[in-house]
Amino acid sequence: MTHDDTRRRTPLTHVGGAITTKGDADAAALLAEALDNVTEVDHDELTHGFHTYAARMHPGIARSLVANFSSTDETILDPFVGSGTVAIEAMIAGNRPVGVDLNPIALRIASVKTELRREGGRERFVNIANEIAERSETRVRSRVDARAPIPRDETQYWSGHTLKELAGLLEEIRAIDDDQDRRAFEMVFSSIVVKVSRQRSDTSKHDASRDPSPDPTSQSSRGIRKGLPTEFFLRKALELVERWEVLSEFAPERAHRPLFYEGDARRLPRVLPPRVRADLIITSPPYGGTYDYVDHHARRYAWLKIDPRHFERNEVGARRRLKGADGLRTWDREVADLLGSMAAVRTHDRVPIIMLMGDGEVGNRRVPADEQVNRLAPRAKLRLIASASQERPDFRGGDPRREHLLLLG
Ligand SMILES: C[S@@+](CC[C@H](N)C(=O)[O-])C[C@H]1O[C@@H](n2cnc3c(N)ncnc32)[C@H](O)[C@@H]1O
Secondary structure (H helix, E strand, O other): OEEEEEEOOOOOOOOOOOEEEEEEHHHHHHHHHHHHHHHOOOOOOOOOOOOOOOOOOOHHHHHHHHHHHOOOOOEEEEOOOOOOHHHHHHHHOOOEEEEEEOOHHHHHHHHHHOOOOOHHHHHHHHHHHHHHHHHHHHHHHOOOOOOOOOOHHHHHHOOHHHHHHHHHHHHHHHOOOOHHHHHHHHHHHHHHHOOOOOEOOOOOOOEHHHOOOOOOOOHHHHOOOOOHHHHHHHHHHHHHHHHHHHHHHHOOOOOOOOEEEEOOHHHHHHHOOOOOOEOEEEEOOOOOOOOOHHHHOOOOOOOOOOOOHHHHHHOOOOHHHOOOOOHHHHHHHHHHHHHHHHHOOEOOOOOOEEEEEEOEEEOOEEEOHHHHHHHHHHHHOOOEEEEEEEEEOOOOOOOOEEEEEEEEO
16 A cells, blocks of 8 residues: 655654655555654664764664564665664664675774673773873873874874874874774774864864864863873773673674675675675665765874775765766766665565665755655666655755655565
8 A cells, every 4th residue: 555644743853853654554654663763762872872973874763674674683784884873773683784884984983883892801991991091191291202193284183282192092002912902992092083183073174273262162172181182082992881881781692793894885796795695774875965974084094094095986975076967967876876786685586675865965956865766776676665754954054855764675
């Protein structure tokens, strides 16, 4: 049965308003339920809020979709896994999470956030964190010199003493023998490095220290005093341990550790080994022409020795590439390739694909994501079975845009 149904739902003030559903009524009701679940689940709970990540999926949406569209032990693929929201939720539900992303930072954040550390490992982590903080404080007090391992034009984003303190912290982290510990501490470092910079946040290029009237509540506008980066670092490390502990309590006894692969979501048959195929796909691709994801982590790449050029060339939906007259054609091609790629790595033809997508903003035109996917799906031998859509305020001040949960099969 198909139907069109618009309902006003209760309090969605910060996330949007009316939810409109289309297509198969039962499936659409489940999609609407998932959109509504944002009021039930804290955006930052478990390890979800450990590291900032632009356009992170709300965990309430992922949790509801996993609960209603899969059963235990199934392989749930997210080909735009980002900071790992779907992977975390699939893992705690007893499923087998598989994540793909083209940005190496995404996979490193997602790996740390899905770690199931037992008590001994967590205690060791706390001890190392305290040791690093102590050594870093000594470095600051004794004015030990350390060179920031980043290009000269990047150094402008931090004050001289903050740069030195960060460089010292990183030297201490790089001296850790255990790979897993070292990589987790690098992500703790990554979670504070923008906060102590002159840039406000991942999504701004603004130099807060040059504000004419600094906001007294903002750390960056007040300037970062000596020792503060170390304090932030230790606080974040301890926060991570607490988050790991909660995650372990939620995860089933024999939880499946996620598999992560760096690669292009449009090339999944080549990115995933043949034995890894999806029983369900839940994902949120970039919204057309909305962000340049590569820029969000611009302040992190050099510190973490990550070369972003491959990602920069192959990022889909990127605002910088969809501005021109040819924008819609490019975006259509990217979405069509993506649909074909996802369709090809399913265990069978009826495996559902669920996408959370916002309307695109391509060459000054709004591109309704539900209409676009409906139009392109048949090329991948898919069809749009149901959708649930909700208005979201546009952060750039234009007409509200709609965000859609789209079910294809
Ligand atoms: C909306 S975000 C996903 C956020 C994720 N659901 C989360 O909760 O953190 C979109 C992601 O697409 C990734 N991406 C962009 N182009 C890609 C491509 N061609 N292949 C794979 N991932 C890509 C970006 O790195 C970003 O992590």
